[in-house]
Amino acid sequence: EAQVTQNPRYLITVTGKKLTVTCSQNMNHEYMSWYRQDPGLGLRQIYYSMNVEVTDKGDVPEGYKVSRKEKRNFPLILESPSPNQTSLYFCASSLLGQGSGELFFGEGSRLTVL
Amino acid sequence: KQEVTQIPAALSVPEGENLVLNCSFTDSAIYNLQWFRQDPGKGLTSLLLIQSSQREQTSGRLNASLDKSSGRSTLYIAASQPGDSATYLCAVNNNAGNMLTFGGGTRLMVKP
Numbered sequence: 001e002a003q004v005t006q007n008p009r010y011l012i013t014v015t016g017k018k019l020t021v022t023c024s025q026n027m028n029h030e031y032m033s034w035y036r037q038d039p040g041l042g043l044r045q046i047y048y049s050m051n052v053e054v055t056d057k058g059d060v061p062e063g064y065k066v067s068r069k070e071k072r073n074f075p076l077i078l079e080s081p082s083p084n085q086t087s088l089y090f091c092a093s094s095l096l097g098q099g100s101g102e103l104f105f106g107e108g109s110r111l112t113v114l
Numbered sequence: 115k116q117e118v119t120q121i122p123a124a125l126s127v128p129e130g131e132n133l134v135l136n137c138s139f140t141d142s143a144i145y146n147l148q149w150f151r152q153d154p155g156k157g158l159t160s161l162l163l164i165q166s167s168q169r170e171q172t173s174g175r176l177n178a179s180l181d182k183s184s185g186r187s188t189l190y191i192a193a194s195q196p197g198d199s200a201t202y203l204c205a206v207n208n209n210a211g212n213m214l215t216f217g218g219g220t221r222l223m224v225k226p
Binding site: 004105 | 150156214218
């Protein structure tokens with residue numbers, strides 16, 4: 001089954017404790033992206049990647065890092081999480097980049113930073 | 115900077131009604147526009163993707179139109195059902211093809 005898988009789905013952590021949210025897709029998509037969704041602010045793009053070893057900032061990249069060492073994986077790294085990073089995070093992927101491809105989303109990862 | 119607006123923010127209709135959801139955007143130089151559905155606590159599911167050269171796309175009871183010159187898109191849902199209850203989001207892809215800007219969504223409730 002074609003899918004985008006995120007882990008963990010739910011996480012409660014404390015300020016400053018490094019964490020990684022993994023994202024994996026099995027559709028051989030070149031394009032992958034991370035979004036955060038907050039009440040009243042909607043969905044905002046954090047980082048995206050057009051292919052292996054190619055990443056770029058979205059609208060709200062501060063406090064986040066990403067890497068794309070393999071085509072199927074695009075982890076989101078919070079080196080020193082802060083309470084303002086409490087949010088619902090989504091990973092997404094598409095074929096041939098956003099320009100032409102339908103975007104597939106993961107189920108989301110709800111992060112709480114205390 | 116692209117801004118995407120969806121009005122109304124919430125809509126409640128009786129089952130069987132035909133309805134239209136609206137999406138407007140400020141920069142008409144778009145590459146494509148997608149409509150998504152989001153159920154509570156779930157990810158987004160793509161419903162329809164309209165390329166900038168297209169005027170509309172149809173899938174089952176759903177029809178999405180695009181008018182780039184006026185900066186508007188509509189999602190038409192025919193014969194609504196309680197299972198259509200969800201939040202519907204539109205997202206505009208800018209001309210560079212890399213940045214997706216989302217609207218705030220319309221929360222739809224279809225009452226039996």
